Amino acid sequence: MNENEWILEQLNQALQTTDDYYERTLIKACQDMLTEQAKRIDQMEGEMEGTIWSPKRWSE
Incomplete structure (x- = not known):
């Protein structure tokens, strides 16, 4: 159980x-x-991971 689940519980x-x-x-x-x-x-x-693997955005 992670922290968020515990708090929600x-x-x-x-x-x-x-x-x-x-x-x-x-x-x-x-x-x-x-x-x-x-x-x-x-x-x-997910966006960060996608950016890391996208050659188009490496120069940004």
């Missing part, structure tokens, strides 16, 4: 235990942010 547990609307909204926003951040990191890693 903890947030999910917190979401299950609270009935407060504002807490639930904040927890959901944190979950969405972490998920989006992980997606963007993955995309950037």
